[in-house]
Amino acid sequence: MRSTHADTGVTASDSASASDSDFISLDGVEKVFDVRKKTGFLRSERRQVRAVDSISFTVSRGEMVGYIGPNGAGKSTTIKMLTGILTPSGGRLRVAGIDPSRERTRLAQRIGVVFGQRTTLWWDLPLIDSYRLMHRMYRIPDARYKENLDRCVELLELGELLDVPVRQLSLGQRMRGDIAAALLHDPEVLYLDEPTIGLDVVSKVRVREFLRDLNADRGTTVLLTTHDLSDIEQLCRRVMVIDHGRLMYDGPLTGLHEVGESERTLVVDLERELPPIDVESARVVKVEGPRQWLAFPAAQSAAPLVARIAAEYPLVDLSVREPDIEAVISRMYAGKATS
Numbered sequence: 001m002r003s004t005h006a007d008t009g010v011t012a013s014d015s016a017s018a019s020d021s022d023f024i025s026l027d028g029v030e031k032v033f034d035v036r037k038k039t040g041f042l043r044s045e046r047r048q049v050r051a052v053d054s055i056s057f058t059v060s061r062g063e064m065v066g067y068i069g070p071n072g073a074g075k076s077t078t079i080k081m082l083t084g085i086l087t088p089s090g091g092r093l094r095v096a097g098i099d100p101s102r103e104r105t106r107l108a109q110r111i112g113v114v115f116g117q118r119t120t121l122w123w124d125l126p127l128i129d130s131y132r133l134m135h136r137m138y139r140i141p142d143a144r145y146k147e148n149l150d151r152c153v154e155l156l157e158l159g160e161l162l163d164v165p166v167r168q169l170s171l172g173q174r175m176r177g178d179i180a181a182a183l184l185h186d187p188e189v190l191y192l193d194e195p196t197i198g199l200d201v202v203s204k205v206r207v208r209e210f211l212r213d214l215n216a217d218r219g220t221t222v223l224l225t226t227h228d229l230s231d232i233e234q235l236c237r238r239v240m241v242i243d244h245g246r247l248m249y250d251g252p253l254t255g256l257h258e259v260g261e262s263e264r265t266l267v268v269d270l271e272r273e274l275p276p277i278d279v280e281s282a283r284v285v286k287v288e289g290p291r292q293w294l295a296f297p298a299a300q301s302a303a304p305l306v307a308r309i310a311a312e313y314p315l316v317d318l319s320v321r322e323p324d325i326e327a328v329i330s331r332m333y334a335g336k337a338t339s
């Protein structure tokens, strides 16, 4: 059954201003940084960096969305504005009806944040002491704190780690500890910035499973920033791609193939070595003895192509390879397929 996030300080005005379909909303949001660069002894130059450039999107309550882009694209800046740490230079931004930079403390009751590269835990204290401090800081009702802590300890397998000082935890253990810390006050929105960075395969699987269940069972809205596209493939139906502060794509992961003009590959085994297969709408990209590789547009059906080759060539076997999502995205980053 889906739990609700009751008792989180939600007021009637919040509910009125944030419908479920625009639970998170950005309208023409910008962030410009003034940067001083030293150009010589006692001389410096002022420069403006447009980290986020007129971004608009909405996220519905309960959605799990991937937010990806190359280094310096503006992902962290967006998340910092969504938490209220940074104030936008322009545009309108709301999370659960709240203007984050104006009401950061009130918003903090309703959001959880995990920065993979930094910890919110007290380094020298045992894990449980960080949780106790958060219990007080967020004024979490005792029963709810206990219920959430028990659930996180069980699902994230933290039982044996609670008395260990954070500095002695492995990266994967610390990450699980950080995720639990972000959820003790039962936030409705969870921002995750690189939650699987540096984790081994087993820890990644565990973290992903936990996030999937959290989203499905509790309806927590999740915005996930990651360089690991398998995180996105396994967790998010919708993905937004940002580059140079601009939103380049917003849609299903599968749609990226069309935008990225990606190709599928037909691997054909012939009875014997033959010259490259000559068919319309596909081109031979590699030949190795009787095996040939043909690239064709990912959006195009493979059936007519297969039928044609089967009719004209001595076919033994064939298989279709899906495009590599990383290649599709790097093509987008290279600017060949901006939308």
Ligand SMILES: Nc1ncnc2c1ncn2[C@@H]1O[C@H](COP(=O)(O)OP(=O)(O)OP(=O)(O)O)[C@@H](O)[C@H]1O
Pocket: 033, 034, 035, 049, 050, 051, 069, 070, 071, 072, 073, 074, 075, 076, 077, 078
């Ligand atoms: N406090 C700041 N002062 C000046 N420039 C900044 C500041 N924070 C970010 N920037 C610049 O804004 C741009 C976007 O940075 P941001 O950290 O949001 O990118 P990112 O997509 O999160 O990158 P990464 O994947 O490397 O973390 C970069 O050019 C960065 O140098």
